[in-house]
Amino acid sequence: MVFNTGAALLDAIVLAVVSKEEEGTYGYKITQDVRKAIDVSESTLYPVLRRLQKDGCLIVYDRECGGRNRRYYKITRPGLEKLEDYRNEWEDYSSKISALFSGKEFGV
Amino acid sequence: MNREEFLRQLEQLLTGISEEEKADALAFYRSYFEDAGEENEASVIAELESPQKVAESIRKNLGLDKNGGYYNTYANRDAEYYKNVNRTIQNLSGQNKEPKNNWSALTITVLVLTSPVWLTLLLLLLSALLAVAAVLFGVAIAALAVMAALVVTGFVLIGCGFASIPSGGAAIGIGLIGSGLLVLALGILAVLLVVWVFGAFLPWAFQGIAKLCRRLVRRGKESAAA
Numbered sequence: 282m283v284f285n286t287g288a289a290l291l292d293a294i295v296l297a298v299v300s301k302e303e304e305g306t307y308g309y310k311i312t313q314d315v316r317k318a319i320d321v322s323e324s325t326l327y328p329v330l331r332r333l334q335k336d337g338c339l340i341v342y343d344r345e346c347g348g349r350n351r352r353y354y355k356i357t358r359p360g361l362e363k364l365e366d367y368r369n370e371w372e373d374y375s376s377k378i379s380a381l382f383s384g385k386e387f388g389v
Numbered sequence: 390m391n392r393e394e395f396l397r398q399l400e401q402l403l404t405g406i407s408e409e410e411k412a413d414a415l416a417f418y419r420s421y422f423e424d425a426g427e428e429n430e431a432s433v434i435a436e437l438e439s440p441q442k443v444a445e446s447i448r449k450n451l452g453l454d455k456n457g458g459y460y461n462t463y464a465n466r467d468a469e470y471y472k473n474v475n476r477t478i479q480n481l482s483g484q485n486k487e488p489k490n491n492w493s494a495l496t497i498t499v500l501v502l503t504s505p506v507w508l509t510l511l512l513l514l515l516s517a518l519l520a521v522a523a524v525l526f527g528v529a530i531a532a533l534a535v536m537a538a539l540v541v542t543g544f545v546l547i548g549c550g551f552a553s554i555p556s557g558g559a560a561i562g563i564g565l566i567g568s569g570l571l572v573l574a575l576g577i578l579a580v581l582l583v584v585w586v587f588g589a590f591l592p593w594a595f596q597g598i599a600k601l602c603r604r605l606v607r608r609g610k611e612s613a614a615a
Binding site for chain 1: 410421446
Protein backbone atom coordinates (compact mmCIF):
# COMPACT_ATOMS: atom_id res chain seq x y z
CA MET A 282 0.00 0.00 0.00
CA VAL A 283 1.56 3.27 -1.09
CA PHE A 284 -0.96 5.54 0.65
CA ASN A 285 -0.72 6.28 4.37
CA THR A 286 -3.67 5.71 6.64
CA GLY A 287 -3.95 8.70 9.00
CA ALA A 288 -5.25 8.59 12.56
CA ALA A 289 -8.72 9.86 11.62
CA LEU A 290 -9.17 7.32 8.84
CA LEU A 291 -8.02 4.52 11.12
CA ASP A 292 -10.52 5.65 13.78
CA ALA A 293 -13.26 5.70 11.14
CA ILE A 294 -12.39 2.20 9.88
CA VAL A 295 -12.33 0.75 13.40
CA LEU A 296 -15.66 2.41 14.25
CA ALA A 297 -17.17 1.03 11.04
CA VAL A 298 -15.90 -2.49 11.80
CA VAL A 299 -17.20 -2.43 15.39
CA SER A 300 -20.56 -0.91 14.39
CA LYS A 301 -21.28 -3.89 12.11
CA GLU A 302 -21.73 -6.16 15.12
CA GLU A 303 -24.82 -5.31 17.12
CA GLU A 304 -23.57 -7.22 20.16
CA GLY A 305 -20.03 -5.86 19.86
CA THR A 306 -16.88 -7.65 18.79
CA TYR A 307 -13.46 -8.49 20.22
CA GLY A 308 -9.89 -7.34 19.65
CA TYR A 309 -8.62 -10.21 17.53
CA LYS A 310 -11.65 -10.14 15.24
CA ILE A 311 -11.49 -6.34 14.87
CA THR A 312 -7.85 -6.60 13.84
CA GLN A 313 -8.59 -9.31 11.27
CA ASP A 314 -11.49 -7.31 9.82
CA VAL A 315 -9.50 -4.08 9.62
CA ARG A 316 -6.67 -5.94 7.92
CA LYS A 317 -9.05 -7.12 5.22
CA ALA A 318 -9.31 -3.49 4.11
CA ILE A 319 -5.95 -1.94 4.92
CA ASP A 320 -2.46 -3.14 5.61
CA VAL A 321 -1.86 -2.13 9.19
CA SER A 322 0.51 -3.48 11.83
CA GLU A 323 -1.21 -5.48 14.59
CA SER A 324 0.31 -3.32 17.28
CA THR A 325 -1.43 -0.15 16.04
CA LEU A 326 -4.96 -1.37 16.73
CA TYR A 327 -4.85 -1.53 20.53
CA PRO A 328 -3.99 2.18 20.99
CA VAL A 329 -6.80 3.11 18.59
CA LEU A 330 -9.34 1.02 20.50
CA ARG A 331 -8.15 2.41 23.83
CA ARG A 332 -8.41 5.99 22.60
CA LEU A 333 -11.88 5.49 21.15
CA GLN A 334 -12.91 3.93 24.45
CA LYS A 335 -11.61 6.91 26.41
CA ASP A 336 -13.37 9.32 24.05
CA GLY A 337 -16.66 7.55 24.76
CA CYS A 338 -17.07 6.21 21.20
CA LEU A 339 -16.72 2.59 22.33
CA ILE A 340 -17.63 0.78 25.50
CA VAL A 341 -15.92 -2.34 26.78
CA TYR A 342 -17.54 -5.29 28.50
CA ASP A 343 -16.49 -8.82 29.36
CA ARG A 344 -18.39 -11.85 28.18
CA GLU A 345 -17.88 -15.46 29.17
CA CYS A 346 -16.61 -17.48 26.23
CA GLY A 347 -15.21 -21.01 26.42
CA GLY A 348 -14.41 -20.86 30.13
CA ARG A 349 -12.73 -17.46 30.08
CA ASN A 350 -13.71 -13.84 29.82
CA ARG A 351 -13.42 -12.28 26.43
CA ARG A 352 -13.36 -8.51 26.18
CA TYR A 353 -15.94 -7.08 23.81
CA TYR A 354 -16.04 -3.63 22.22
CA LYS A 355 -19.36 -2.09 21.35
CA ILE A 356 -20.11 1.22 19.61
CA THR A 357 -21.96 3.93 21.58
CA ARG A 358 -24.37 6.58 20.38
CA PRO A 359 -21.64 9.28 20.27
CA GLY A 360 -19.53 6.71 18.42
CA LEU A 361 -22.24 6.24 15.81
CA GLU A 362 -22.54 10.01 15.39
CA LYS A 363 -18.78 10.28 14.96
CA LEU A 364 -18.86 7.49 12.38
CA GLU A 365 -21.60 9.31 10.48
CA ASP A 366 -19.43 12.46 10.41
CA TYR A 367 -16.49 10.44 9.16
CA ARG A 368 -18.67 8.86 6.44
CA ASN A 369 -19.80 12.24 5.16
CA GLU A 370 -16.27 13.62 5.23
CA TRP A 371 -15.01 10.57 3.37
CA GLU A 372 -17.76 10.83 0.78
CA ASP A 373 -16.76 14.42 0.08
CA TYR A 374 -13.02 13.73 0.11
CA SER A 375 -13.04 10.55 -1.97
CA SER A 376 -15.46 11.84 -4.59
CA LYS A 377 -13.30 14.90 -5.22
CA ILE A 378 -10.12 12.85 -5.51
CA SER A 379 -11.85 10.34 -7.78
CA ALA A 380 -13.16 13.11 -9.99
CA LEU A 381 -9.68 14.57 -10.21
CA PHE A 382 -8.12 11.20 -11.08
CA SER A 383 -10.71 10.43 -13.73
CA GLY A 384 -9.91 13.76 -15.41
CA LYS A 385 -13.40 15.19 -15.05
CA GLU A 386 -13.96 18.86 -14.35
CA PHE A 387 -15.19 19.59 -10.85
CA GLY A 388 -16.28 22.52 -8.72
CA VAL A 389 -14.15 25.59 -9.50
CA MET B 390 9.85 -16.49 22.24
CA ASN B 391 6.43 -17.77 23.30
CA ARG B 392 3.45 -15.72 24.32
CA GLU B 393 4.12 -15.85 28.07
CA GLU B 394 7.59 -14.49 27.51
CA PHE B 395 6.21 -11.85 25.19
CA LEU B 396 3.66 -10.69 27.75
CA ARG B 397 6.20 -10.71 30.58
CA GLN B 398 8.57 -8.54 28.61
CA LEU B 399 5.72 -6.22 27.63
CA GLU B 400 4.74 -5.85 31.28
CA GLN B 401 8.30 -4.89 32.22
CA LEU B 402 8.49 -2.40 29.37
CA LEU B 403 5.29 -0.73 30.52
CA THR B 404 6.56 0.13 34.01
CA GLY B 405 5.99 3.80 34.67
CA ILE B 406 2.60 4.15 33.04
CA SER B 407 -0.46 4.01 35.30
CA GLU B 408 -1.52 0.62 36.67
CA GLU B 409 -4.89 0.94 34.98
CA GLU B 410 -3.36 1.52 31.54
CA LYS B 411 -0.90 -1.29 32.04
CA ALA B 412 -3.55 -3.78 33.16
CA ASP B 413 -5.81 -2.83 30.26
CA ALA B 414 -3.09 -3.26 27.65
CA LEU B 415 -1.90 -6.58 29.07
CA ALA B 416 -5.46 -7.92 29.27
CA PHE B 417 -6.00 -6.92 25.65
CA TYR B 418 -2.89 -8.69 24.36
CA ARG B 419 -3.47 -11.75 26.55
CA SER B 420 -6.96 -12.19 25.15
CA TYR B 421 -5.60 -11.41 21.67
CA PHE B 422 -3.29 -14.42 21.90
CA GLU B 423 -6.07 -16.59 23.28
CA ASP B 424 -8.42 -15.66 20.45
CA ALA B 425 -5.74 -16.19 17.81
CA GLY B 426 -5.23 -19.72 19.14
CA GLU B 427 -2.04 -21.62 19.84
CA GLU B 428 -1.59 -22.54 16.20
CA ASN B 429 -1.28 -18.84 15.30
CA GLU B 430 0.89 -17.88 18.26
CA ALA B 431 4.12 -17.72 16.29
CA SER B 432 2.58 -15.69 13.47
CA VAL B 433 0.99 -13.23 15.91
CA ILE B 434 4.33 -12.71 17.64
CA ALA B 435 5.97 -12.22 14.26
CA GLU B 436 3.27 -9.71 13.29
CA LEU B 437 3.58 -7.76 16.54
CA GLU B 438 7.34 -7.70 15.82
CA SER B 439 8.54 -7.21 19.40
CA PRO B 440 7.36 -6.29 22.91
CA GLN B 441 9.40 -3.10 22.49
CA LYS B 442 7.36 -2.05 19.48
CA VAL B 443 4.05 -2.80 21.19
CA ALA B 444 5.12 -0.93 24.34
CA GLU B 445 6.21 2.03 22.24
CA SER B 446 2.84 2.24 20.48
CA ILE B 447 1.04 2.18 23.85
CA ARG B 448 3.25 4.89 25.34
CA LYS B 449 2.94 7.05 22.26
CA ASN B 450 -0.83 6.89 22.48
CA LEU B 451 -0.80 8.00 26.12
CA GLY B 452 1.24 11.05 25.21
CA LEU B 453 -1.16 12.04 22.48
CA ASP B 454 -3.51 14.84 23.39
CA LYS B 455 -6.95 15.31 21.91
CA ASN B 456 -5.86 17.83 19.30
CA GLY B 457 -3.44 15.34 17.81
CA GLY B 458 -0.27 17.04 19.04
CA TYR B 459 2.53 15.06 20.66
CA TYR B 460 4.11 15.69 24.02
CA ASN B 461 7.47 14.41 25.12
CA THR B 462 6.90 10.72 25.75
CA TYR B 463 10.27 9.80 27.22
CA ALA B 464 9.48 10.71 30.79
CA ASN B 465 7.92 8.08 33.02
CA ARG B 466 4.66 9.92 33.30
CA ASP B 467 1.17 8.59 32.98
CA ALA B 468 -1.90 9.85 31.22
CA GLU B 469 -3.10 11.74 34.31
CA TYR B 470 0.01 13.88 34.10
CA TYR B 471 -0.83 14.98 30.58
CA LYS B 472 -4.39 15.68 31.53
CA ASN B 473 -3.05 17.97 34.27
CA VAL B 474 -0.74 19.66 31.78
CA ASN B 475 -3.66 20.31 29.46
CA ARG B 476 -5.73 21.70 32.29
CA THR B 477 -2.91 23.96 33.44
CA ILE B 478 -2.39 25.29 29.92
CA GLN B 479 -6.10 26.07 29.66
CA ASN B 480 -6.13 27.78 33.04
CA LEU B 481 -3.03 29.84 32.28
CA SER B 482 -4.29 31.06 28.92
CA GLY B 483 -7.75 31.71 30.45
CA GLN B 484 -9.09 32.65 27.04
CA ASN B 485 -12.38 30.89 27.47
CA LYS B 486 -13.81 33.13 30.17
CA GLU B 487 -13.30 36.74 29.12
CA PRO B 488 -15.21 36.87 25.83
CA LYS B 489 -18.15 35.25 27.56
CA ASN B 490 -18.21 37.94 30.29
CA ASN B 491 -17.94 40.74 27.75
CA TRP B 492 -20.79 39.32 25.80
CA SER B 493 -23.09 38.99 28.81
CA ALA B 494 -22.27 42.56 29.99
CA LEU B 495 -23.23 43.85 26.55
CA THR B 496 -26.43 41.85 26.66
CA ILE B 497 -27.37 43.28 30.05
CA THR B 498 -26.73 46.85 28.86
CA VAL B 499 -28.90 46.35 25.79
CA LEU B 500 -31.64 44.76 27.87
CA VAL B 501 -31.66 47.66 30.36
CA LEU B 502 -31.63 50.34 27.63
CA THR B 503 -34.48 48.77 25.74
CA SER B 504 -36.52 47.93 28.85
CA PRO B 505 -39.22 50.65 28.29
CA VAL B 506 -40.05 49.02 24.97
CA TRP B 507 -40.00 45.35 25.88
CA LEU B 508 -41.48 45.84 29.36
CA THR B 509 -44.49 47.58 27.84
CA LEU B 510 -44.83 44.89 25.22
CA LEU B 511 -44.54 42.19 27.88
CA LEU B 512 -47.23 43.85 30.04
CA LEU B 513 -49.47 44.28 27.00
CA LEU B 514 -49.06 40.62 26.13
CA LEU B 515 -49.73 39.56 29.73
CA SER B 516 -52.90 41.67 29.99
CA ALA B 517 -54.12 40.35 26.65
CA LEU B 518 -53.58 36.80 27.89
CA LEU B 519 -55.38 37.64 31.13
CA ALA B 520 -58.33 39.12 29.17
CA VAL B 521 -58.59 36.00 27.02
CA ALA B 522 -58.50 33.82 30.13
CA ALA B 523 -61.21 35.93 31.79
CA VAL B 524 -63.45 35.74 28.71
CA LEU B 525 -62.98 31.97 28.53
CA PHE B 526 -63.81 31.68 32.23
CA GLY B 527 -66.95 33.80 31.78
CA VAL B 528 -68.09 31.73 28.82
CA ALA B 529 -67.53 28.55 30.78
CA ILE B 530 -69.56 29.84 33.74
CA ALA B 531 -72.37 30.98 31.41
CA ALA B 532 -72.42 27.60 29.70
CA LEU B 533 -72.63 25.82 33.04
CA ALA B 534 -75.46 28.14 34.17
CA VAL B 535 -77.46 27.61 30.94
CA MET B 536 -76.98 23.86 31.26
CA ALA B 537 -78.14 23.83 34.87
CA ALA B 538 -81.13 26.11 34.11
CA LEU B 539 -82.29 23.88 31.23
CA VAL B 540 -82.10 20.71 33.32
CA VAL B 541 -83.83 22.28 36.33
CA THR B 542 -86.58 23.88 34.20
CA GLY B 543 -87.18 20.54 32.44
CA PHE B 544 -87.70 18.73 35.75
CA VAL B 545 -89.91 21.54 37.15
CA LEU B 546 -92.11 21.56 34.01
CA ILE B 547 -92.52 17.77 34.16
CA GLY B 548 -93.41 17.99 37.86
CA CYS B 549 -95.99 20.77 37.23
CA GLY B 550 -97.50 18.73 34.39
CA PHE B 551 -98.04 15.68 36.59
CA ALA B 552 -99.43 17.90 39.37
CA SER B 553 -101.95 19.67 37.06
CA ILE B 554 -103.42 16.48 35.52
CA PRO B 555 -105.91 15.79 38.38
CA SER B 556 -106.85 19.47 39.00
CA GLY B 557 -106.63 21.36 35.67
CA GLY B 558 -107.21 18.66 33.04
CA ALA B 559 -105.21 16.18 31.05
CA ALA B 560 -104.49 18.43 28.04
CA ILE B 561 -102.63 21.10 30.04
CA GLY B 562 -100.81 18.48 32.13
CA ILE B 563 -99.61 16.48 29.07
CA GLY B 564 -98.65 19.74 27.34
CA LEU B 565 -96.55 20.76 30.32
CA ILE B 566 -94.89 17.31 30.56
CA GLY B 567 -94.09 17.41 26.81
CA SER B 568 -92.49 20.83 26.99
CA GLY B 569 -90.66 19.71 30.14
CA LEU B 570 -89.21 16.69 28.31
CA LEU B 571 -88.16 18.94 25.42
CA VAL B 572 -86.34 21.36 27.74
CA LEU B 573 -84.72 18.44 29.58
CA ALA B 574 -83.49 17.03 26.26
CA LEU B 575 -81.90 20.41 25.45
CA GLY B 576 -80.35 20.39 28.93
CA ILE B 577 -78.83 16.91 28.38
CA LEU B 578 -77.42 18.07 25.03
CA ALA B 579 -75.87 21.06 26.84
CA VAL B 580 -74.39 18.71 29.49
CA LEU B 581 -72.84 16.56 26.75
CA LEU B 582 -71.46 19.64 25.03
CA VAL B 583 -69.94 20.98 28.26
CA VAL B 584 -68.44 17.56 29.10
CA TRP B 585 -66.92 17.36 25.62
CA VAL B 586 -65.52 20.92 25.78
CA PHE B 587 -63.93 20.39 29.20
CA GLY B 588 -62.88 16.78 28.76
CA ALA B 589 -61.67 16.63 25.16
CA PHE B 590 -61.50 19.96 23.39
CA LEU B 591 -59.72 22.06 26.06
CA PRO B 592 -56.91 19.50 26.76
CA TRP B 593 -56.43 19.13 23.01
CA ALA B 594 -56.30 22.91 22.54
CA PHE B 595 -53.85 23.38 25.43
CA GLN B 596 -51.61 20.62 24.10
CA GLY B 597 -51.64 22.22 20.68
CA ILE B 598 -50.66 25.59 22.16
CA ALA B 599 -47.91 24.01 24.28
CA LYS B 600 -46.52 22.15 21.25
CA LEU B 601 -46.51 25.35 19.22
CA CYS B 602 -44.63 27.20 21.98
CA ARG B 603 -42.07 24.41 22.28
CA ARG B 604 -41.47 24.44 18.53
CA LEU B 605 -41.01 28.22 18.56
CA VAL B 606 -38.51 27.98 21.43
CA ARG B 607 -36.58 25.20 19.70
CA ARG B 608 -36.43 27.15 16.46
CA GLY B 609 -35.22 30.18 18.40
CA LYS B 610 -32.43 28.10 19.95
CA GLU B 611 -31.42 26.65 16.58
CA SER B 612 -31.18 30.02 14.91
CA ALA B 613 -29.20 31.31 17.91
CA ALA B 614 -26.77 28.38 17.58
CA ALA B 615 -26.41 28.91 13.81
